Amino acid sequence: MQRVIVVGGGLAGVRAVEALRSKGYEGALTLVSAERHLPYDRPPLSKAVLAGESDDTTVDADWDSLRCDLLLGERATGLRLAEPGRGGVVASTAGDLPFDGLVIATGAAPVTLPGDGRQHVLRTIDDARDLRSRLSGGARIVIIGAGWIGAEVATTAAARSCAVTVVEAADTPLANAIGPEVGALTAPWYAEAGVELRTGVKVAEVRDGGVLLAGGEEIPADVVVAGIGVRPDLSWLEGSGLLLERGVVTDAAFRAHQGEEEPGSARPDVVAVGDCAAWWSGRYGRRLLVEHWDTALNAPDVAAAALLGQDAAYDAAPYFWSEQFGRMVQYAGSHAASERLVHRGDPSGRKWAVVWLTGDRLDAILTVDRPRDLVQARRIIAAGTPVDPDAVADPEVPVRQA
Ligand code: FAD
Numbered sequence: 541m542q543r544v545i546v547v548g549g550g551l552a553g554v555r556a557v558e559a560l561r562s563k564g565y566e567g568a569l570t571l572v573s574a575e576r577h578l579p580y581d582r583p584p585l586s587k588a589v590l591a592g593e594s595d596d597t598t599v600d601a602d603w604d605s606l607r608c609d610l611l612l613g614e615r616a617t618g619l620r621l622a623e624p625g626r627g628g629v630v631a632s633t634a635g636d637l638p639f640d641g642l643v644i645a646t647g648a649a650p651v652t653l654p655g656d657g658r659q660h661v662l663r664t665i666d667d668a669r670d671l672r673s674r675l676s677g678g679a680r681i682v683i684i685g686a687g688w689i690g691a692e693v694a695t696t697a698a699a700r701s702c703a704v705t706v707v708e709a710a711d712t713p714l715a716n717a718i719g720p721e722v723g724a725l726t727a728p729w730y731a732e733a734g735v736e737l738r739t740g741v742k743v744a745e746v747r748d749g750g751v752l753l754a755g756g757e758e759i760p761a762d763v764v765v766a767g768i769g770v771r772p773d774l775s776w777l778e779g780s781g782l783l784l785e786r787g788v789v790t791d792a793a794f795r796a797h798q799g800e801e802e803p804g805s806a807r808p809d810v811v812a813v814g815d816c817a818a819w820w821s822g823r824y825g826r827r828l829l830v831e832h833w834d835t836a837l838n839a840p841d842v843a844a845a846a847l848l849g850q851d852a853a854y855d856a857a858p859y860f861w862s863e864q865f866g867r868m869v870q871y872a873g874s875h876a877a878s879e880r881l882v883h884r885g886d887p888s889g890r891k892w893a894v895v896w897l898t899g900d901r902l903d904a905i906l907t908v909d910r911p912r913d914l915v916q917a918r919r920i921i922a923a924g925t926p927v928d929p930d931a932v933a934d935p936e937v938p939v940r941q942a
Contacts, residue, residue, distance in 0.1 A: 541641045541809075541848065542567040545630050546608075547616045548645035549573025551581060551836040552814025554599050556643040557608050559844035569608045572632055576613040577665060578603075583833050585668040586692040587863050591699065592672060597665065616646070619780040624798060624807045631776075641847045644777070644788055644796065644812040645840070648770035648831055653684060655745030655752070659766045662689055674763045677701035682751050682761035684743050686713035690767035691726070691864040694735045704735045705759060707751065709742045716769075718871065718906055722894055725887040729865035770831060772816040782810070787818035787829045792853040793846035794819055794839065811843040823855050824874055832860035857904075857921045868911065872918040873904030884913065885935035892935070900926040900942060913939050 544560060546553050549571055557571055573579070581597040588594035603610065611634050618631035619642075627640035650661035660671050671693070675681065681697045683690045686708035697704045710716070713730070714723035730737035742754040750760040772787045783789040783797040783805075790796050794813045795806035812819075814836040818829040838856060845852035861870040867890075875881075875896035885892035893907040895917065901924070905917040916939040920927060925941040932939060 541565065543627075543639050544569050544641035544643065544847070545637050545639040546571045546643040546645060547573075547630060548643075548647055548814070548816070549575060549577075549579045549610075549612065550645060550647045550814060551579065551599065551833065552645040552647070552840050553643070554579035554601050555837060555840035556645055556811075556813060556844055557606055558601065559841045560643075560847070561606050561608075563844055563848055563850070565844075565848060569606070570611060570637065571608055572611040572614050572616055572630070572634065572637065574613070574615040575664060578610075578612070580665055581833075582663070585665060586662055586689055586696070589665065589668045590662075590672050590675070590693065590696045595669070616776045619777055619782070621781055621798070621807075621810070625809055627809050640809060642810045643840075643843060643847065644810065644816060645814045646773065646776075646816045647836075648772045648815040650766065651769050651771055652766050653743055653746050653768065655747055657746040657748045657750070657764060659684075659746045659764045661766055662693060663770070671763070671765065675700045675702055678703065679762045680760060681705070681763045681765065682707060682759050683765045683767055684746075684751065685767035685769070686710075686730075686737060686739070687717060687767055687769065688714070688860075688862045688864075690765075691729075692862060693765055693767060694730065695733065695864050695866075698733045698735050702763075705761075706730060706735055706737045707741050707743055707753070707759070708737065708739045711740050713737070713739070719875070719881075721881060722906060725894075726864075726869075728888075729867070733865050770815065772829075774816070782807075785818055785827075787816050788812035789827070790817050790819045792820045792822050792855070794843035794854065795846050808849065809847070811847050813839050813843040819854065821855070822853060823857065824876075828858065828874075830858045830860075832858060834859040857918070859918060867908050869906065869908055870911065870914040871904065871906045872914060873902070873921045875904040878903040882929065882933045884933055885910070895927075895932055895939075897927070897929055897932070900929060902927045902932070902939075905939070910935075916940060 614634040621628040712723035791806040796810040842854040878896035891909040928942040
């Protein structure tokens with residue numbers, strides 16, 4: 541392999557560059573990214589950056605020793621593929637970029653709502669700086685969506701003495717991510733922080749001066765923030781022949797499928813990784829699209845190995861965290877097919893956890909200010925060893941294998 545192009549300069553992109561070099565790739569390497577900034581970390585954007593405690597989250601990479609050409613502020617606009625294994629050409633705003641190895645790491649972009657009114661999103665450092673400048677005391681902030689981002693923005697806006705209303709279409713916060721039963725346990729945190737939470741309420745459109753609800757009511761606002769999720773922007777890959785669903789469909793080593801998803805259809809010369817990849821998880825026997833930092837950090841190592849023709853597969857259980865309303869919330873595993881939920885401590889208290897079990901198998905855990913539980917459970921989830929369901933319900937007993 542002589543020429544690798546990495547498209548997307550987020551965490552997955554820079555980690556792919558580092559992994560290729562650390563695995564001995566000596567050929568030409570180019571990173572193309574739509575943003576003008578060097579790759580930076582996004583989690584602090586809705587935390588320290590929004591709070592004004594930090595302004596620079598650039599990833600600490602040694603670009604000289606990585607010998608990587610950076611095409612910043614340039615966007616991939618199309619992809620023409622040769623026969624599998626023979627590379628192709630990325631069409632971009634900087635011209636045609638031929639490659640024999642391609643890493644697709646274009647992440648995801650925020651979803652927005654209908655309407656002509658200004659709606660802020662929070663994906664880039666520029667978004668964060670812009671929103672931060674508007675969070676002045678007394679400003680009326682309406683946040684649409686009580687998901688991870690919505691809760692974190694509400695936390696900071698309330699701490700900056702804004703009048704904050706969060707509008708959520710589901711009946712509880714975080715219903716999609718962790719289910720309504722556990723999501724409901726976080727609802728009291730909003731009132732405690734002085735934030736008005738309105739659930740079961742749909743926004744019809746964003747207008748100048750506020751949001752119009754589906755029922756006809758208008759909520760006035762100085763600033764409207766849409767925190768209703770993200771979607772990979774795969775428009776530049778349309779017509780390329782790659783299999784696209786919500787993300788780029790890949791095998792367990794992040795090799796992109798061409799045509800149908802069937803044995804042998806994964807290309808050896810194209811990988812997709814990070815928020816834009818829908819990868820096959822052997823652990824769960826289904827495809828996962830994980831829009832979290834830990835996957836963007838660790839998966840590129842496997843993708844780089846695959847691109848260099850080495851045997852590789854990614855088998856990690858998902859992990860993420862959120863810092864909201866003065867609490868550290870962490871989650872590991874996947875509860876999508878779990879049999880039951882077990883509480884570990886009183887959820888009206890400051891520190892508690894819940895675990896999802898199937899028989900004596902620990903599928904997933906969510907912890908609130910119980911980092912040790914998270915670490916112990918994560919190890920057990922990774923190993924797949926059984927737990928004692930009674931012991932795991934006792935917050936005084938460490939999470940351990942039966
Ligand atoms: P991205 O970081 O989205 O990077 C993709 C890059 O590709 C972008 O720079 C984009 O401009 C560029 N690009 C897109 N299309 C093109 C194109 N056609 N041509 C060239 N370049 C292109 N995760 C957690 O686990 N915990 C957290 O607390 C947490 N907090 C977060 C807070 C915020 C505000 C955000 C936005 C995300 C947070 N995340 C968190 C998620 C985590 O940051 C993402 O999972 C991670 O950034 C994904 O990295 P990525 O490299 O796949 O994609």
